[in-house]
Amino acid sequence: MQTLKFGGTSLSNAKKFLHVSEIIKNKTKDTSVSVVLSAPAKVTNYLSEIIENIQCNQSSENIFISLKKIFNNIIYEIQNFQIHFPYQKILNKVNNILQKIQEIIQDIQNTQEDINYIYAKIISIGERISIIIMKELLILKNFSIFVIDPIKTIIATGNPLHATVELQETQNNFKKNIPLKKTIILMAGFIAGNQKNQLVTLGRNGSDYSAAILAVCLNAHTCEIWTDVDGVYTTDPKISKKAKLLKSLSYEEAIELSYFGAKVLHPKTILPLFKNNIKCVIKNTSAPNNEGTIIEKQQKNHLKNKIKGITYLDKIIMVQIKILKTYESHVITKKIFLIFFESKIQILLTQYSHLQNIYTFYIIGEKYQKIQELLYHTLKNKIDNKIIEIIKIEKNIKVISVIGNNIKNDNKIIKKIMYAIQYSNMNNFNIINHISQNSISIITNTKNIIKKIKIIHDRLFNKKNILEIFLIGIGGVGSALIQQFSKQKFWLKNKNIKFKICGIANSKNMFINLHGIRLDDWRKNFYQNQKPFCIKTIIQYAKKKYLYNPVIIDCTASQKISDSYDKILSNKIHIVTPNKKANTNHWNEYKKIRKIAIKVNKKFLYETNVSAGLPVITTLRNLFYAGDKLISFQGILSGSLSYIFGKLEEGVSITESTKMAQKLGFTEPNPKDDLSGIDVARKLLIIAREAGYPLELKDIDIQPILPKEFFDINDEKIFFKELQKINKIFLEKSKKAKKNKKVLRYIGNIQSGGICQVKLIEVDKTNPLYNVKNGENALTIYSNYYQPIPLVLRGYGAGNNVTAAGIFSDLLQILS
Ligand code: ADP
Ligand code: ASP
Ligand code: MG
Helix, strand or coil, rough: CCEEECCHHHHHHHHHHHHHHHHHHHHHHCCCEEEEECCCCCCHHHHHHHHHHHHHHCCCHHHHHHHHHHHHHHHHHHHHHHHCCHHHHHHHHHHHHHHHHHHHCCCHHHHHCHHHHHHHHCCHHHHHHHHHHHHHHHHHHHCEEEEEEEEHHHHHEECCEEEEEEEHHHHHHHHHHHCCCCCCCCCEEEECCCCCCCCEEEECCCCHHHHHHHHHHHCCCCEEEEECCCCCCCCCCCCCCCEEEECCCHHHHHHHHHHHCCCCCCCCCCHHHCCCCEEEEEEECCCCCCCEEECCCCCHHHHCCCCCCEEEEEEEEEEEECCCCCHHHHHHHHHHHHHHHHHHCCCEEEEEECCCEEEEEEEEEHHHHHHHHHHHHHHHHHHHCCEEEEEEEEEEEEEEEECCCCCHHHHHHHHHHHHHHHHHHCCEEECCHHHHHHHEEEEEHHHHHHHHHHHHHHHHHHHEEEEEEEEECCCHHHHHHHHHHHHHHHHHHHCCEEEEEEEEEECCEECCCCCCCCCCHHHHHHHHCEEEECHHHHHHHCCCCCCCCCCEECCCCCEEEEEECCHHHHHHCCEEEECCCHHHHHHHHHHHHHHHHHHHHHECCCCCHHCCCCCCCHHHHHHCCCCCCCEEEEEECCCHHHHHHHHHHCCHHHHHHHHHHHHHHCCCCCCCCHHHCHHHHHHHHHHHHHCCCCHHHHCCECCCCCCCHHHHCCCCHHHHHHHHHHHHHHHHHHHHHHHHHCCEEEEEEEEECCCCEEEEEECCCCCCCCCCCCCCEEEEEEEEECCCCEEEEEEEEECCCHHHHHHHHHHHHHHH
């Protein structure tokens, strides 16, 4: 036997009724079936409005018109699809029910019946009508149907609108009345009867609870709750699009999720299933083949301390009572609990402060005024005699709960939750210490609860997809990077990735905004809000505990900033940089940074250190991971020198071509660094170190292009003037090479054993570097796996856009 429950969302129109009847039919092929139905969507809300109107003495004529329309549409349209559907008969039945309710309301002043029982009758008519319609649909499919009357069969006590089922008594009723096999059992959800056979209801969403009771009473092996979502999510998917479907849950977790507000399940649903070890599956009526969420007993060793979901309850009333005469504490608390119990008031949580002898009660689903009147009336004596003091009765309190197996005992998880709350900017909150080990609840009166939950949820479940970026250096590359962030805004959004720019700095000033700097007018904001630059302050900001995934992008060539990398990483901040200084520092420093990065599990990425956006480092690393070994390497590693020597071939002088390269942004800030060979040597060192050679910069043999006299010139103008003097030498060198059908190339070379040279050589057509010019870089890698034909990487190795793109790709790598 299986019990299936279809919620209002699954029965909102004729098509859905027909679709549900098909699902039921298909189920009967495998098992006997019992079905619980809810009212069509919106109907119970309308009925609830009618009750509110009664309380305010207002007419509900319009609501009755709307209800008639809903039912009429459903019945009428079903007839369009099923011509044998007894439209008129059903319509008369429905109109009769509505008519009777209208009569009850008209006569309400004269009735002796407790008003709550009348409300229960009113609010439950939708379920009765659903059963009438479905019964006819299934009869048309040739099924025999047994309809259980829940008033006579499901016995419940307590508040007539939030009754609790007496399972034992109910089970006895089923023993008396076992339905025939080959019969589909139908029962209206939400409805039960008390011991006097009066109709009571099980609280909003109570059909889930009805289904669980029916499943227990019929010994079903599964209770399926069919609704409008694929199952239980990490939060209400209406709150966050990032909510994740939970494939399975333990009974305990499901109980807590529903108790603390996951509306997909009525809070009392799971306990009876748990006690009887009946599997519960939440399924989507619109996607019956999806697996849904399975709630069942889980082996202890399968239960991980893991956050499963976040829920909330609002409209909670908080009552704080201080007991002034401590010796009376016991008697008084008993009395207060009794007052609530007798008034059938549901207490969600209680809290006791030993220090102040204050009891706090959190009450659900009640009106503020009722609680106030009740307490001041029943406790009047105690208040007058100064035995107790009612400190506060506050409405609109919210309870946010985070649920997961045993999370209360996991400090790491608690910390994580606290950071997430802090991140949501919720200032006013209070953690409540309740007995459950599987949930943490916080009390707040914050406004905008949905937004806060979304932030907390996304922080807890999607932290991998956010980077909080602090960009240092807004020259060519830095600015190009900001432009790329802006340009790729929608792409990133589509991929569910957020690059939040929290800080922008140049060597003098910085602008920090942890809420995110807008990119369309960042320059204006930067200049209006800048403060003096200080790397320590940036680290302080970036290490704020509530940031997810801070990263500092160093787009400078500064030694000073690279000297702070150890501190940056130690503070658990990732680094992405085209700055080569740290990687060409002493071997010990080089190792130290990597050690720290591994220790704190943060990334230090520098793909753009060599040949801008070309994937050099990643390619080498992947080869070595796969067991490859470098045999030798030869490459044009400088965009500027590639350009300059290309031009030389065309007969342009070295001075002219250097000026042209500078104009195109290919050179280092000081073009002398390119021509001195030091920049190539740095890149070569980085590659050699990647290949495992523990070399220092001084180990690289640099054969400079320029004579020694040039090394001390720092003034750019003088440099270019001096350069003119050697124009001729270079043109001649180039001509000589041409004669031998060769070209000049300034290369970095690694030989076996890690011998590294930077030198000017002549290459012929057979060399892959022969055609590499115009700012292109090319790297030929001979390895165990790549020989005799080398692996060649070729493309622009300098330029703002390609470098920025390389940084962009490193940022994505942090998230991968
Ligand atoms: P039904 O009419 O089928 O009983 P409900 O509206 O009562 O449907 O419950 C389904 C709704 O519960 C979903 O549409 C969803 O918005 C809401 N919900 C709240 N919390 C969760 C959650 N954690 N997972 C899935 N749905 C949730
Ligand atoms: N129809 C009732 C409600 O809307 C019961 C249910 O749907 O479970 O609350
Ligand atoms: Mg529901």
